[in-house]
Amino acid sequence: MMVTIYDIAKQAGCSAMTVSRVINNTGRISDETRQRVLDIMKEMNYVPNAMARSLVKQESRILSLLITDITNPFYTSLARGAEDAARELGYRLLLANSDEELAKEKEYIDTVLSARVDGVLFAPAGDASLPNLKRLRKQNLPFVLIDREVPGIECDMVLGDSKEGAKRLTSHLIEQGHARIALLGGSRGVSTARARQAGYEETLQLSGLPYREEYVAESHYRAGEIARHVKRLMALPEPPTALFAANNFLALGAIRALRDQGLRVPEDVAVVCFDELEAGFVLDPFMTVAAQPAYDFGVLGIRLLVDRIQGKAAEDWRRVVLPPTVHLRRSSGGT
Amino acid sequence: MMVTIYDIAKQAGCSAMTVSRVINNTGRISDETRQRVLDIMKEMNYVPNAMARSLVKQESRILSLLITDITNPFYTSLARGAEDAARELGYRLLLANSDEELAKEKEYIDTVLSARVDGVLFAPAGDASLPNLKRLRKQNLPFVLIDREVPGIECDMVLGDSKEGAKRLTSHLIEQGHARIALLGGSRGVSTARARQAGYEETLQLSGLPYREEYVAESHYRAGEIARHVKRLMALPEPPTALFAANNFLALGAIRALRDQGLRVPEDVAVVCFDELEAGFVLDPFMTVAAQPAYDFGVLGIRLLVDRIQGKAAEDWRRVVLPPTVHLRRSSGGT
């Protein structure tokens, strides 16, 4: 249907190979022939067929970005960074959302393998993503993990310093005078959730505060579940006066649940969390957060990936850790 | 490098064509042969090469989503809808941000033509995108416009009812007692900006309010420019008491500028705008907006596109118009 190099060649009175050479600027071509071919290409609106080229070159110049949900502001910014970096490096970007479902993740792994993308920037659902990663590894497809690491697989990664961020948030609450601090944690099957919990525990200990089992909840992301956990926490004989939510979604759910119970934030309960609640500029951010440089996660992730693809990376796996920035705001009485 | 049907064929002692038939469930294959081939495919971790298939089938099963900026909450949700719909229909999605720059848009058009995507879901920068659209049309590549239409091109589109939304927002301000309402409009080279201005003007007229030239500003998205416009408006002998911003970004910039001048919203100036300021759930939305069903924009856009690609669409161009929902909130004293 579309114009091919053979059509161009016929018009120009040369071989397809000559056209290919003009396109790629390889081999020896006389200026005269080159110009003739270029003119005809323009005239006929020739557009090279990247798939045909990919087939013989064994590279597609397509990368895949597999995240859990583009509407999570962290991933929104990350995706933007990834796209910008990919474009700059001459790659296109295939987007997919896994919703933290392993089945979707697996399905998508099949898709990218089939599409012969050159690499995958991958935010895994959690430790259970291991088989999916092994699948990529077995097929020799380069990938870079972002945000979460997965025990059992060695690879390049771009992570945040979850433990450090958790320490700072917890310290902040303690400095605000809180002694009864609850943790609304994410699934223990996710590396960041574990690190955040570790930071929380360690900070309590260093501050001489008791670690209380009953102050720790492990919640999935369903709103109902969050509300149940919050309810239980606030019904304790000594209810917490502050809540550390392990991520933005949990924090939103928690504040909703608190309000539903007639509790005010921060007057009755202070709340802090990981990750911003919004992607772009926002008017009056309410939540005290440990914000991560999401855009940079995307940019660096793509760069690591492309380095690896192009064989420019050192043999050893690289592990980039980006520090979070704590923003003190109203939700913790921080301002 | 990766396993091909020829490798499978050799192992199974049959021809490549037989393997292809098993994969596609076409032709006649004995159960015995089929099972043998399937077993070997699994054993050897065979993954079909979608590019090779695309080359001969003349379809890639890839769609392209070209938006202005994924971090704009409207496009964040739209992208999610598009991806969900694409997946459901068996397509992959290539993502790109144009930043409303025609050059980036053009560059990306070249990319998708070269990638031989099956279609493009396209949020154009504005009327000036016409040549880019004509390029797609000339190459016979199906596309669907989203959010904005472009005079001079006929095609499928999914639009919001900008005029109606503008009317409702303006009416709301009038009902709140405002008589001096300014419009901070977008570029007149964008269809939605024109429609919103039309709705604004019409509503003023119907309400017997004068249309004042000096109350209308046309601003691009640079923060400095927004601030300058706001400054001018508020320095008028009779400054406006309410401001209708044509989109979320303008509204943000306007509120910033107002605050920098020591003006409070909504006490000194009420502000309303088109589109939500955030993509997902948010705690206490402040802005009175005409919200558009962004997710549905994406889903419907992809469906129109795929219908068109698969020849299931009626010959006539379809134009889907989705109504906005007005949310009355604090920024206009609406609640």
Next chain:
DNA sequence: TATTATTGGGTTATCGATAACTCTAAACTA
């Protein structure tokens, strides 16, 4: 002048799949 390089290409095979056609043996039919 004879020989070697270089220029400016062309030819053929290949990437990994599918379309379209062919072919053979067994089954079925008249």
Next chain:
DNA sequence: TAGTTTAGAGTTATCGATAACCCAATAATA
């Protein structure tokens, strides 16, 4: 029993490009 179907494959060409090798004419060199 001879002819016709049909099941179950195989063969070859093709999609649109590039890699690798080849080749004639001209230019440079001994």
